[in-house]
Amino acid sequence: MSQQADFQVTIEPSGLTFSVGPTETVLQAALRQGIDFPHRCQQGVCTACVCRLRSGTVTYLPPEPLSAQDKSMNFTYCCLAFASSDLVLHHPFIRG
Template sequence: MSYLVTITPAQLSFAVQQDETILAAALRNGIDFPHRCRQGVCTSCVCKLKSGEVRYNEPQPLTELDKQQQFTYCCLAYPKTDLVLHHPFIRG
């Protein structure tokens, strides 16, 4: 099973496999996706969740403020549904 992830405003879409992070799938698809640490620390891969649901392995990386802001740490996030994410620096 895979999920379709769309990044706005670039309107890039790619498939993410069930046990693959959003970042790993983006890189596999040749998308120039900002990242550094791959541990949820540097925040360069953080997107805003516009629609859909994601899951994280424990321990849950999000703070309450992150949840309120709809932040998604793409290096750690696995889609539960098709997603629309916003990242201002990703270009098509």
């Protein structure tokens, strides 16, 4: 029985890193590890947790939460995003 490994998330510009499991969102992983990650609604509405995706890939459960403009700006809704690879995200207010 094989188990998918955790992925590594790096937040720029702070350089903060944490791991995210295959069944948790990026936000859930950050909060589980005691990271002060901005969030409010946890439903993809308030945009407090939105980061810019610098590298890596994420997936979302349907329905797709991102608009065409969100995608063009490389926005990632961390409360809804599942890591599909190691990630580098940018959020100016997350500190290490």
